[in-house]
Amino acid sequence: MAEDRVYNVLFLCTHNSARSVMAECLLNREGAGHFRGFSAGSQPSGRINPYVRDLLERLGFATADLRSKTWDEFATPNAPHMDFVFTVCDNAAGEVCPVWPGHPVTAHWGFPDPSSAQGTDAEKAAFTADVFRQIKQRLRAFTSLPIASLDRLAIKQKLDDMARDTKGGA
DSSP, X not given: OOTTSOEEEEEEXXXXXXXXXHHHHHHHHHTTTTEEEEEEBSSOOSSOOHHHHHHXXXXXXXXXXXXXXXXXXXXXXXXXXXXXXXXXXXXHHHSOOOOOTTOOEEXXXXXXXXXXXOSSHHHHXXXXXXXXXXXXXXHHHHHTSOGGGSOHHHHHHHHHHHHHOTTSOO
């Protein structure tokens, strides 16, 4: 993998309303200039989770163009070439994904679902913020990898190791 290029990363979750959207936004901020994040789902809900949207807005992320979209948009010949594809929910990890052009490096990084949060609005918001923190830690570890100096197998091993690290780091 080349050092001076921008790597495209697709985050998949079933409904593309929470975890994958947070990962997309975070990577576009944290990996600016080196990584470009995208997100999609196998069965998009058509909306962004309101706790996720609120959190992103409070943290200064642009949300006007965020939308829940199907992964089919990224499996067409005109779609951006993906270098990495990460499933971020257990349902998406078990689904049959499209065949991605270029055979990107794939990994499963499971995170709790903000949509499953119980309790008061404050408790749901806190749960969402904790998932956001976990994703941020994992992405910081990912963006710090010396990708240009690693072969495909070494990258895959490091990504799988990150998935086993419950703290979200490397």
